[in-house]
Amino acid sequence: MAKIVNSWNDWDPLKRVIVGRCDNSVIPPEEPATSEKVPVDSEMRGMWGLRPLATVERGNECLENLVKILEDRGVVVDRPTPLQWNQAIGTPDFRNDSMMTCMPPRDILLTIGSEIMASANSFRCRYFEYLAYWPLMKQYFDEDPEFKWTQAPRPRLTDASYKHNYYDEKISLEERLVRTANKDFVTTEVEPMWDAADVMRMGKDLFIQHGLTTNRTAMDWFQRYYPEYRVHAVNFPGDPYPIHIDATFVPLRPGLIINNPHRKLPEEQRAIFEANDWQIVEAAQPAHDEPPALCYSSVWLSMNCLVLDPKTVIVEASEVYQQEQMDKLGMNVIPCDLRDAYPFGGGLHCSTADVYREGDCLDYFP
Ligand code: DAV
Secondary structure (H helix, E strand, O other): OOOOOEEOEOOOOEEEEEEOEOOOOEEOOOOOOOHHHOOOOOOOOOOOEEOOHHHHHHHHHHHHHHHHHHHHOOOEEEOOOOOOOOOOEEOOOOEEOOOOOEOOHHHOEEEEEOEEEEOEOOOHHHOOHHHHHHHHHHHHHHHOOOOEEEEOOOOOOOHHHEOOOOOOOOOOHHHHHHHHHOOOOOEOOOOOOEOHHHEEEEOOEEEEEOOOOOOHHHHHHHHHHOOOOEEEEEOOOOOOOOOOOOOOEEEEEOOEEEEOOOOOOOHHHHHHHHHOOOEEEEOOOOOOOOOOOOOOOOHHHHHOOEEEEOOEEEEEOOOHHHHHHHHHOOOEEEEEOOHHHHHHOOOOOOOEEEEEEOOOOOOOOO
16 A cells, blocks of 8 residues: 655645635625625625636636646646535534535645644634545545544634624724734634644644634644644734735745745744745735635735745746746746636635645754
């Protein structure tokens, strides 16, 4: 039996990966955790239901572009099994009128070494999303005797998990930035809640973004679950909607990170990188002024790239400035047309989840 699951970071040579699917995707109804993430001026406010079929087909076409690039380079690609996401769901603690999607996998699955853990998301609509990946988990479990199949403690997501009246239409951008700076987010600390895309894996070190989707209790939980790793809480005060680290702080190879120029890592949190001779470079400007229609994410998906190995990176095809910068930083750039998949939850990094990268758990910050 072969080893199927192994990945310690985002840059070692990629051999096997999961790519999401847009089928049956839903714009979820508002709930305590999500209203916060839909900007007031977004055309998505107050709207919910199945996404238009033509956009689903086009999103899937984009994901097929990515699958082809990966397979042409010998990377094995696995796909989730979509559910009927517009079903209502319930637990003893809450009811929700629908689920969401199985895009993007990066939010749900965290791979650390030979373990893949399903996350503890704060959105009620994402509570059962892990089920789309369970057939793959079972396959890895059958075929790889070392695979650790894990589910993080499930949050209850009662009303106590959220600050009520946190969200207010009248709140200004400045006030949002004050809240981010004060680490005042919509979630409370009654239980660990986290999205896998808030966790940046770097061998012995995990850098976890504290923001709208991941709370402090999650950081404590991680440190106790992985006592042999160092868990670092990071936050980016310039971001009015801080969710997920992968359009903010993105490693390209050992020693090199691109950082969103509007969301700079604070001085005191840079120390560990500087002390270990890591270079933090400001990411290039996005090529677009606006995200595509019906998209939750910002234009900074421009930097949400998929590193194939320390010299090779896939960048979205229209993001010419980001491509140019990667080239100057010594990376071979493979463009991939993926922009019409952005509305389903993100860019190239988001749309994937690591299964196998060559390499071991190293200490990059000795
Ligand atoms: O900039 O909107 C998107 C991250 C998606 N995983 C942003 C963050």
